Amino acid sequence: xxxxxxxxxxxxxxxxxxxxxxxxxxxxxxxxxxxxxxxxxxxxxxxxxxxxxxxxxxxxxxxxxxxxxxxxxxxxxxxxxxxxxxxxxxxxxxxxxxxxxxxxxxxxxxxxxxxxxxxxxxxxxxxxxxxxxxxxxxxxxxxxxxxxxxxxxxxxxxxxxxxxxxxxxxxxxxxxxxxxxxxxxxxxxxxxxxxxxxxxxxxxxxxxxxxxxxxxxxxxxxxxxxxxxxxxxxxxxxxxxxxxxxxxxxxxxxxxxxxxxxxxxxxxxxxxxxxxxxxxxxxxxxxxxxxxxxxxxxxxxxxxxxxxxxxxxxxxxxxxxxxxxxxxxxxxxxxxxxxxxxxxxxxxxxxxxxxxxxxxxxxxxxxxxxxxxxxxxxxxxxxxxxxxxxxxxxxxxxxxxxxxxxxxxxxxxxxxxxxxxxxxxxxxxxxxxxxxxxxxxxxxxxxxxxxxxxxxxxxxxxxxxxxxxxxxxxxxx
Amino acid sequence: xxxxxxxxxxxxxxxxxxxxxxxxxxxxxxxxxxxxxxxxxxxxxxxxxxxxxxxxxxxxxxxxxxxxxxxxxxxxxxxxxxxxxxxxxxxxxxxxxxxxxxx
Numbered sequence: 001x002x003x004x005x006x007x008x009x010x011x012x013x014x015x016x017x018x019x020x021x022x023x024x025x026x027x028x029x030x031x032x033x034x035x036x037x038x039x040x041x042x043x044x045x046x047x048x049x050x051x052x053x054x055x056x057x058x059x060x061x062x063x064x065x066x067x068x069x070x071x072x073x074x075x076x077x078x079x080x081x082x083x084x085x086x087x088x089x090x091x092x093x094x095x096x097x098x099x100x101x102x103x104x105x106x107x108x109x110x111x112x113x114x115x116x117x118x119x120x121x122x123x124x125x126x127x128x129x130x131x132x133x134x135x136x137x138x139x140x141x142x143x144x145x146x147x148x149x150x151x152x153x154x155x156x157x158x159x160x161x162x163x164x165x166x167x168x169x170x171x172x173x174x175x176x177x178x179x180x181x182x183x184x185x186x187x188x189x190x191x192x193x194x195x196x197x198x199x200x201x202x203x204x205x206x207x208x209x210x211x212x213x214x215x216x217x218x219x220x221x222x223x224x225x226x227x228x229x230x231x232x233x234x235x236x237x238x239x240x241x242x243x244x245x246x247x248x249x250x251x252x253x254x255x256x257x258x259x260x261x262x263x264x265x266x267x268x269x270x271x272x273x274x275x276x277x278x279x280x281x282x283x284x285x286x287x288x289x290x291x292x293x294x295x296x297x298x299x300x301x302x303x304x305x306x307x308x309x310x311x312x313x314x315x316x317x318x319x320x321x322x323x324x325x326x327x328x329x330x331x332x333x334x335x336x337x338x339x340x341x342x343x344x345x346x347x348x349x350x351x352x353x354x355x356x357x358x359x360x361x362x363x364x365x366x367x368x369x370x371x372x373x374x375x376x377x378x379x380x381x382x383x384x385x386x387x388x389x390x391x392x393x394x395x396x397x398x399x400x401x402x403x404x405x406x407x408x409x410x411x412x413x414x415x416x417x418x419x420x421x422x423x424x425x426x427x428x429x430x431x432x433x434x435x436x437x438x439x440x441x442x443x444x445x446x447x448x449x450x451x452x453x454x455x456x457x458x459x460x461x462x463x464x465x466x467x468x469x470x471x472x473x474x475x476x477x
Numbered sequence: 478x479x480x481x482x483x484x485x486x487x488x489x490x491x492x493x494x495x496x497x498x499x500x501x502x503x504x505x506x507x508x509x510x511x512x513x514x515x516x517x518x519x520x521x522x523x524x525x526x527x528x529x530x531x532x533x534x535x536x537x538x539x540x541x542x543x544x545x546x547x548x549x550x551x552x553x554x555x556x557x558x559x560x561x562x563x564x565x566x567x568x569x570x571x572x573x574x575x576x577x578x579x580x
Contacts, residue, residue, distance in 0.1 A: 017550050024553025033571045037561045038553070053547035075539075082501060084575040130578055140572035143561075268499055278546045279539050 001238060003199040005230055006207060007159035011172055013151050013182040014126065014190040015058050021125050021149035022049030022092065022277075029188065033131075033142035041147035043087035048276050051076075055149045056099070056280060058181040059123050060290050062151055063100030065175050065297055066118050070287050073279035074099040076123075080270045084141050085128035093152075095271045098122035099280065105155075105175075106299060107167040108317065116168050117156030126150050151182075157196065157207065162226035166219050169193055170321070174298050178323050192217045197226060198243070199233045208233075209243040213250060213257060225250035228257055301326055309333065309340035318348055324363040335373025339380045346372055350393055366398045375403035383407065384414050387460050416463040418470065421454075424462065425474050428453045439475055450475065488516050 017027055023040035039047045063070050077095035103118035128143040153172060159165045173191055176182040184191045193216050198208035211229060216222040228250075233243055248257040296304070298320050305316035305326075320326045329347050333340050351372065355362060375392060378384045384392065384407055395406050407413055415421060428450060429436055439446040454467050493513045497504050504512065555561075558571055567574040 019550050019552050024548075024551060025555045026552050032558070034558050034561050034573070035571075036555050038555050042556075042561060050548045051546065052550050054550035056547060080499070084573070084578060131572065132578065137577050138567070138569060138574045139576070139578040140569055140574055142572055270499065273539070275539070278544070280547075281544065 002202045003230075003234055003237065004202045004204075005160055005162075005226075006157045006198050006200060006210075007162075007165050007226065008157040008196045009155045009159065009165060009168060010194040010196070011153045011155075011169065012192050012194075013153070013173075013176050013184075015055055015149040015151060015181055016183055017052055017054045017058075017149055019052055020147035021052050021055050021123070022147055025147065027148050031144060033140075033144060036144040037146070041087070042143060043089070049092065049274075051277060051280065052149060055123055056282065057290055058149075058179070059099045059121060059151055060282060060287050061179050061181060061294055062153070062176065063103065063121055064287070064291050064294065065179060066100070066103035066105055066121070066153070066172075068100035068103030068118060068121060070282050071097055071099055071101060072282040073097070074282070075279045076274040076277045077271045078274050083127070084139065085130050085143075085146070087128070087143060087146060091125060091127065092274055092277070093124035094122035097279075099282070105168060105171050107164060107171050109161070109163050109167050114158075114164065116158045116164075119154045119156050121151055121153045124150050124152060157198075162223045162230070165195065165226055166223050169219060169222060171298070174321060174323075178295055178297055180295070186217045186219075189215070189217050193222065195222065195226060197229050197233075199230065199237060208237075209245050211243065211245070211257075212247045214247055214260070216250060221250055221252060224255065225257055228255070232257065295323075298323075305329075309344070311341065311344055315341075315344050315348065319344065322362065324361070328362055328365065328369050331369030332373040332376070335370050336377040336380070339376055342380065343373065343376050346376060346393075350390070354397060367396060368400075371396055371400075371402060378403050378407060382414065382416065382463070384412060385460065385464055387455075387464075388412050388414065391460075412461060414463050415458055415461045416466060418466070421458075421462055421466055421470050422474070424454055424457050425450075425467075425471055428457055429474060436475070440477065447471070447475070488513060488520060 019025060020027055020041055023038050025036045025038050025041055028036065040049055060070055062068075074094060075097040076092055078090040079093045079095070080090040082089060098120040100121035101119070103121070105116045105118055107114050107116055126145050126148040128141055128146040131140040131142060155168065159168060173184050173186075176191070177184045182191060186192065195213045195216060196210045197213065198210040200206060200208040211233070213225050213229065216225060229248070236243055244259075247260045249260050250257050302313075302316045302320045305311050305319060306313060309316075311319070318325075319329050325347070329344065332343050332347065336343070351365070351367065352362075355365060360366070375389060375396065378392075379386060379389050388407075389403075392403050392406050392412065395401070395410070396403055401409075432450075432453065435446050435449060439450070450471055451464075451467060454471060455462055455464070458467075490509060490513060493509050493516065494504075496516075497509070497512075562568045562571070562573065565573045
């Protein structure tokens with residue numbers, strides 16, 4: 001049978017605050033275990049949590065960026081379960097009154113735009129970390145991460161393919177990076193997602209039984225895990241079986257999803273309003289001041305790149321998929337604004353290729369936007385050809401020299417002087433009498449051969465347009 | 478007080494056992510009976526609220542005044558690790574040690 005895939009994502013992003021959500025302990029990663037704890041995040045009796053304002057501000061900005069309604073007052077709740085990494089026996093989260101609701105995110109897959117509904121975004125605290133390896137009969141618990149602030153964004157089941165799920169996750173990550181509220185580091189788990197996936201016969205509307213997949217921390221794993229689940233669930237249904245509602249985990253080594261077999265009663269969380277925290281009031285004036293302080297977001301920037309610089313939707317999309325890349329491009333265009341499309345080609349072409357090769361991030365690019373802008377300017381003014389520009393680019397990369405400086409130093413200026421070009425053409429014609437005769441006898445294809453010879457003799461410096469023009473003239477005889 | 482318990486808010490023996498299980502409490506039969514009685518008494522007491530007409534009264538989320546109760550995002554000193562671990566029954570390698578977690 002043919003099935004339609006229905007996917008919803010729950011995305012967790014760790015906020016880039018200095019202190020934890022309810023206490024002043026540091027959120028720095030990688031320090032010795034249990035060196036960043038206090039009675040509040042250790043869950044000692046009688047302590048009181050105090051909410052970090054920056055967490056609320058980050059949540060409001062995320063909500064505004066995704067067109068959500070901001071709930072005021074919104075309410076914290078306790079979610080109860082027992083696990084060694086959860087010192088209080090409950091997680092402080094939000095339940096029936098989350099800070100943001102009813103938003104949307106725009107994605108583009110294969111050139112087709114689509115709106116994905118965002119059910120809610122809420123604030124909560126992270127748990128600690130369990131360490132298992134090589135410890136015999138014990139597990140060890142590090143509570144440095146306990147109480148680190150998280151935002152959880154829950155989508156509507158609007159995604160219809162693994163590609164859409166990946167595009168949505170990329171978009172959300174891009175938004176938090178633009179806002180500067182999360183570092184987006186997926187390897188460390190600072191940006192991760194759970195996926196709910198079910199199948200239903202195409203053409204029907206009733207949702208099938210869903211499976212939840214936990215803690216996917218890369219775009220590739222998400223795609224692979226979803227593709228595997230689609231196949232697995234399709235087979236079960238085709239054989240007349242039933243999907244079991246369960247939590248599964250992606251095994252990266254074996255390339256399969258596995259059931260996690262969680263006990264039934266573990267899911268009775270007994271939510272209750274958190275009595276130790278007052279409901280959070282977000283005054284309109286506060287939300288408005290945050291909106292004004294927000295940077296330009298990916299969608300707005302993309303549209304502006306199209307209208308202002310005349311870039312294609314595709315080019316603008318690639319450039320704005322990373323804020324540092326967009327900033328780099330814009331800085332280069334500011335240096336020379338005569339040919340924004342050419343600048344875009346250099347950024348997306350040679351520069352990106354070079355950075356990829358070296359595994360360097362655009363943020364650490366050894367070539368300044370000024371250097372690249374200067375290069376584009378020389379090409380645009382006709383001082384150097386595109387071919388010479390490649391040489392200049394290679395020489396310039398990793399140095400602090402300007403394009404003009406390199407051209408001058410190496411004498412690479414394009415030869416556009418008719419006399420000089422004619423002299424080279426005369427030499428080439430004299431050296432190839434056989435080809436000349438054949439060309440004049442009707443072998444037009446040889447024209448390319450002569451162009452090549454002239455360019456070679458000029459060490460690539462002859463103006464290609466003029467070579468074409470003069471050569472045609474001279475070959476006529 | 479237990480005389481006031483109405484059947485509507487009554488709590489069954491099975492529910493007491495379920496709550497005990499969720500709370501990781503091991504109870505004797507006598508304790509289950511006693512706690513069931515107590516829980517029913519508490520529920521009955523709270524059920525008195527149901528006798529009031531609350532039509533049109535907004536839900537009270539919290540007894541405290543609303544307002545800005547946030548703090549600035551600033552660091553305060555954490556506990557020295559020895560102190561953080563001091564009340565743990567078992568420790569190891571600077572961590573809280575717990576029975577092996579099977580995932």
